Amino acid sequence: MRINYINNYNYNFKTQNTNQFSFKGWSPETPENKEQIDKICNLLNTADIKRVSISGHSFPDSDSIGSSFAMAMLLNTKYKVPVDIFVFGNLPRKYKFLRGQPGIRVFSICDKNNNLIRRFGQYDLSISMDTPDNMRIHTDYYKNIFLKSKHRVKIDHHQTPTNNKKQIGNYAEYSLVDTKSPSASQLVMQFVEPLDVKKELLPKKFNEAIYTGILGDTGYLTRPNTDSAKQDAILLIKNGLKPKLVKAALHPEIPQEVNDFFKEALCHVKLSPKKRVVYLYIDDEIQKKINELNSQDMAYEINNKLKGFLTDTRRLTKANFSLIFQKVEENKLKVSARSESINILDIAKKHHGGGHENAAGFCIPLRKNIDMQIKSIIKEFDDQY
Numbered sequence: 001m002r003i004n005y006i007n008n009y010n011y012n013f014k015t016q017n018t019n020q021f022s023f024k025g026w027s028p029e030t031p032e033n034k035e036q037i038d039k040i041c042n043l044l045n046t047a048d049i050k051r052v053s054i055s056g057h058s059f060p061d062s063d064s065i066g067s068s069f070a071m072a073m074l075l076n077t078k079y080k081v082p083v084d085i086f087v088f089g090n091l092p093r094k095y096k097f098l099r100g101q102p103g104i105r106v107f108s109i110c111d112k113n114n115n116l117i118r119r120f121g122q123y124d125l126s127i128s129m130d131t132p133d134n135m136r137i138h139t140d141y142y143k144n145i146f147l148k149s150k151h152r153v154k155i156d157h158h159q160t161p162t163n164n165k166k167q168i169g170n171y172a173e174y175s176l177v178d179t180k181s182p183s184a185s186q187l188v189m190q191f192v193e194p195l196d197v198k199k200e201l202l203p204k205k206f207n208e209a210i211y212t213g214i215l216g217d218t219g220y221l222t223r224p225n226t227d228s229a230k231q232d233a234i235l236l237i238k239n240g241l242k243p244k245l246v247k248a249a250l251h252p253e254i255p256q257e258v259n260d261f262f263k264e265a266l267c268h269v270k271l272s273p274k275k276r277v278v279y280l281y282i283d284d285e286i287q288k289k290i291n292e293l294n295s296q297d298m299a300y301e302i303n304n305k306l307k308g309f310l311t312d313t314r315r316l317t318k319a320n321f322s323l324i325f326q327k328v329e330e331n332k333l334k335v336s337a338r339s340e341s342i343n344i345l346d347i348a349k350k351h352h353g354g355g356h357e358n359a360a361g362f363c364i365p366l367r368k369n370i371d372m373q374i375k376s377i378i379k380e381f382d383d384q385y
């Protein structure tokens with residue numbers, strides 16, 4: 001299937017001038033994908049859709065945000081319908097360059113109970129982007145906006161969790177799930193031609209939103225198996241993307257106090273008994289310091305940088321895994337895990353989490369003796385081969 005993809009791509013490259021290059025770079029990889037894309041396009045073309053809501057996952061990352069904005073712009077361009085994007089948490093400042101498109105509103109949902117249905121009413125279509133299971137959708141939004149919407153679509157590139165009887169992964173009416181796609185944002189591109197949208201009529205920010213998602217989920221195009229992302233990036237550039245602008249927006253200057261914080265956090269990183277796991281427990285003291293860097297944007301920046309920071313430490317120490325433990329909500333322990341080559345998705349799934357083979361996570365109820373709890377999770381990774 002990949003061969004076809006490359007052939008299509010080269011073919012278009014050679015035989016068409018730059019204005020007429022095909023969006024075939026986004027061709028579905030499997031017949032199942034094509035079938036799902038056709039079904040979703042058919043829904044979009046035939047249902048009476050006047051209002052659309054789009055959401056990503058909680059703790060939103062670049063792909064969640066990029067794919068949500070890109071899908072909003074695609075639908076608004078094609079159907080001229082108003083689209084509301086719901087971000088679960090504050091929209092970090094560095095993504096604000098994606099806003100400002102007429103017809104598209106952006107709402108940050110931060111607290112638990114918002115009475116969203118009274119505020120927003122019923123939508124004709126709700127699309128969930130980059131979100132493998134409904135546990136990662138804001139509860140009020142899920143119950144009162146998503147489920148009450150006349151039509152529901154899921155577009156994602158994570159494995160759908162199947163180890164749970166509640167079918168938390170199959171939460172939509174139509175789903176396009178392509179685990180081979182490096183980012184969910186690229187999946188939005190697959191709809192451009194089937195929906196008969198002229199790529200040059202899409203707003204410039206469409207390209208930027210997709211590229212934001214690609215950069216986020218491919219480690220700036222450095223991770224393995226990201227060839228299709230590189231090819232799609234070329235197509236975006238041919239469609240008017242200025243990569244430098246996006247990179248500049250995504251890398252705001254890091255203030256001194258954040259650098260100071262990192263110097264301190266370094267002292268709290270530990271190595272497991274078998275020296276196979278480097279880990280950081282964000283205890284109350286560290287969390288307090290994060291909170292003191294009072295702007296929400298910086299807290300977000302820190303969360304992301306901490307993961308990269310642990311990855312660097314893992315490489316330096318030649319450990320296999322890096323883990324971050326953090327208390328979330330009132331009584332949950334969030335575990336983010338990264339590895340170089342060993343598959344950690346199964347461990348995450350065992351704890352009802354998910355993610356990718358080398359970047360996975362889960363949330364578990366917090367036990368009274370948190371040190372013991374962390375030790376037992378560390379041991380689980382330490383014993384993994």
Ligand SMILES: [Mn+2]
Pocket residue numbers: 063064130157183184217
């Ligand atoms: Mn993603």
